[in-house]
Amino acid sequence: MSQYILRKGASIDFVGSTPESHGIDFSSMTLPASSNVIRGASVNPARASGWISFSGTVGATPAQVYTDYRELHTTGVAEVLGFGSFVFMDSGSSCISLFGGQDIAEVDAGATVLSAAGAPAVGVFARWMKLLLNGETFTSGGVAAVQFLSVQSNVTDVSTEDVSVWNIENASGLTKSMMHLTNTNAGFTNFLWFPDDGLPAKSTQTNGGTQSGWIKVLIGTATRYIRLWDTAPS
Numbered sequence: 001m002s003q004y005i006l007r008k009g010a011s012i013d014f015v016g017s018t019p020e021s022h023g024i025d026f027s028s029m030t031l032p033a034s035s036n037v038i039r040g041a042s043v044n045p046a047r048a049s050g051w052i053s054f055s056g057t058v059g060a061t062p063a064q065v066y067t068d069y070r071e072l073h074t075t076g077v078a079e080v081l082g083f084g085s086f087v088f089m090d091s092g093s094s095c096i097s098l099f100g101g102q103d104i105a106e107v108d109a110g111a112t113v114l115s116a117a118g119a120p121a122v123g124v125f126a127r128w129m130k131l132l133l134n135g136e137t138f139t140s141g142g143v144a145a146v147q148f149l150s151v152q153s154n155v156t157d158v159s160t161e162d163v164s165v166w167n168i169e170n171a172s173g174l175t176k177s178m179m180h181l182t183n184t185n186a187g188f189t190n191f192l193w194f195p196d197d198g199l200p201a202k203s204t205q206t207n208g209g210t211q212s213g214w215i216k217v218l219i220g221t222a223t224r225y226i227r228l229w230d231t232a233p234s
Contacts, residue, residue: 103127120182203228 006012014023026037045051058065074080085101103126107113116122121130131146138144149165168178181188194201200216213228 120184201228203230 072080087098087100089095089098105124105126107124113124129146131144151165196203203213212230214225217224217226
């Protein structure tokens with residue numbers, strides 16, 4: 001097998017080329033332990049586009065394309081964790097924003113969003129996610145969800161600061177709904193599942209009738225409680 005060694009500081013330039021097949025092909029490569037197909041350590045970005053930048057335009061064909069396609073299977077106890085993006089504000093940094101990732105789907109003037117004809121999962125979405133449970137063996141106590149979201153506040157008390165799991169903005173215009181549920185087959189047994197500890201919901205403390213419990217909400221600066229019922233009201 002031929003081996004090509006580049007001198008230190010050299011670069012590979014494919015500008016304007018038309019390859020016969022893949023530009024770079026690593027198919028069937030077996031990596032040694034603790035190694036990557038491509039690795040860059042201590043590479044400090046000097047432009048906003050970061051480490052990797054691609055841009056392009058498609059038209060009628062192919063009808064659907066991915067900007068990035070990755071597929072990894074596990075056949076044993078090795079656990080696939082998907083795409084990892086880890087960003088840090090180290091000691092001494094001072095920033096307004098820090099994003100683990102950005103997803104922006106933009107539809108410009110002159111473009112037409114076609115009717116989804118009532119079909120679910122069809123439309124313009126900044127992020128499209130689906131959990132598919134497809135005939136698996138589900139052990140009692142197993143957990144699955146479309147998303148797992150976690151907030152962890154160490155050392156500093158931020159209970160009175162603008163910290164939340166979701167920070168949702170209606171940037172302009174009037175939006176019909178903040179959340180839209182669709183049942184295509186069966187439905188959801190419960191709308192929400194809270195711990196029964198008053199943070200932010202409680203199932204007890206009856207105030208007459210069949211009203212029992214509450215959900216605590218903050219409206220502006222005022223704390224309010226949504227009443228709950230232990231039996232479905234008639």
